[in-house]
Amino acid sequence: MIELRGKAVADAHKAILQEKVAAVGDSVITMAVLLVGEDHGAHMYATFMEKTAKNFGYGFVLKELPETATQDEVVTALQELNNDAAVHGILPLMPMPKHIDTEALIDMLDPKKDIDGLTTYNIGLVTAGKGGFAPCTAKACMAILNHYDIPVEGKHVVVIGRSQVIGKPVALMTLGAHGTVTMCHSRTPDLAEQVKRGDIVIAAAGRAHMITADMIKPGAVVIDVGINELEGKTVGDVDYEAVKDIASAITPVPGGVGSVTTTMMLEAVYEAYHA
Numbered sequence: 310m311i312e313l314r315g316k317a318v319a320d321a322h323k324a325i326l327q328e329k330v331a332a333v334g335d336s337v338i339t340m341a342v343l344l345v346g347e348d349h350g351a352h353m354y355a356t357f358m359e360k361t362a363k364n365f366g367y368g369f370v371l372k373e374l375p376e377t378a379t380q381d382e383v384v385t386a387l388q389e390l391n392n393d394a395a396v397h398g399i400l401p402l403m404p405m406p407k408h409i410d411t412e413a414l415i416d417m418l419d420p421k422k423d424i425d426g427l428t429t430y431n432i433g434l435v436t437a438g439k440g441g442f443a444p445c446t447a448k449a450c451m452a453i454l455n456h457y458d459i460p461v462e463g464k465h466v467v468v469i470g471r472s473q474v475i476g477k478p479v480a481l482m483t484l485g486a487h488g489t490v491t492m493c494h495s496r497t498p499d500l501a502e503q504v505k506r507g508d509i510v511i512a513a514a515g516r517a518h519m520i521t522a523d524m525i526k527p528g529a530v531v532i533d534v535g536i537n538e539l540e541g542k543t544v545g546d547v548d549y550e551a552v553k554d555i556a557s558a559i560t561p562v563p564g565g566v567g568s569v570t571t572t573m574m575l576e577a578v579y580e581a582y583h584a
């Protein structure tokens with residue numbers, strides 16, 4: 310079994326990007342994070358992203374609003390970032406508090422600064438295969454497969470989850486790489502049977518250890534996107550300890566997809582700077 314460590318992937322991508330960034334200068338390329346409320350995952354990501362961006366020599370702006378912020382206040386914060394010429398990319402962290410209409414908010418985001426591919430405009434471009442910003446977590450899954458020379462062409466890819474940030478885009482990307490793709494979700498009646506057909510299994514449901522050893526075809530490649538809390542520990546959607554003996558390769562959590570996602574964000578900010 311090969312452990313698909315994210316750090317090796319992140320380091321390889323950073324090394325290439327670092328040279329281009331050095332030519333621009335320190336703290337010129339700048340990203341902003343819009344963080345509203347108290348969601349644990351969003352706070353965790355904001356912390357990692359700030360550290361990663363600053364270490365890399367990017368400028369970093371954190372716009373943080375309390376759980377009680379109104380729609381108008383969040384919209385105003387977003388528009389300030391849209392209009393700030395020194396900010397090249399904006400990452401609105403999800404989920405936001407329930408009373409915030411995120412659909413309406415997202416489409417106010419300047420598509421040229423939409424580094425996580427959340428706007429309808431970028432979703433359209435990506436879906437049509439015409440470029441645009443794609444969600445960084447989906448890109449991280451593809452970067453891991455590429456880095457470890459795992460071919461997608463001709464393989465049966467099973468994706469668990471159909472969200473706009475992971476499931477859907479990663480299914481499209483693996484389809485684009487000539488995989489035969491099955492998308493599973495909460496209404497899929499025979500999940501175990503579907504997953505068992507996968508040469509490549511991408512788990513993005515957000516359910517701790519829901520993918521068990523009996524669901525995995527021997528020799529399959531398993532990409533675990535999930536970040537869940539179980540008994541005080543961060544675990545993925547895959548029961549790693551049991552699956553690792555059946556899979557040919559598997560990403561750990563933490564240390565897998567998550568650590569590559571932040572690097573994909575650095576690349577997207579650079580792209581936004583150059584656009």
Ligand SMILES: NC(=O)C1=CN([C@@H]2O[C@H](COP(=O)(O)OP(=O)(O)OC[C@H]3O[C@@H](n4cnc5c(N)ncnc54)[C@H](OP(=O)(O)O)[C@@H]3O)[C@@H](O)[C@H]2O)C=CC1
Binds near residue numbers: 446476516534566
């Ligand atoms: N590693 C990283 O960089 C990142 C990791 N994450 C993690 O990835 C996970 C998924 O995130 P996200 O896509 O935003 O989550 P969402 O809750 O938006 O989507 C979850 C998807 O999984 C499906 N699903 C839920 N339960 C089941 C089940 N029992 N069987 C089959 N399908 C199921 C849902 O189906 P339906 O559509 O029918 O409801 C839905 O499509 C989370 O753990 C999140 O923390 C998120 C962002 C980045």
Ligand SMILES: Nc1nc(=O)c2c([nH]1)NC[C@@H]1CN(c3ccc(C(=O)N[C@@H](CCC(=O)O)C(=O)O)cc3)C=[N+]21
Binds near residue numbers: 425445565569571
């Ligand atoms: N618009 C939007 N896009 C997102 O991609 C998004 C979001 N909102 N909201 C919150 C979730 C959560 N998320 C993480 C990404 C990386 C790590 C990460 O770097 N994890 C490391 C470190 C973990 C650790 O040390 O504990 C790892 O997995 O190895 C964590 C969490 C992105 N999310």
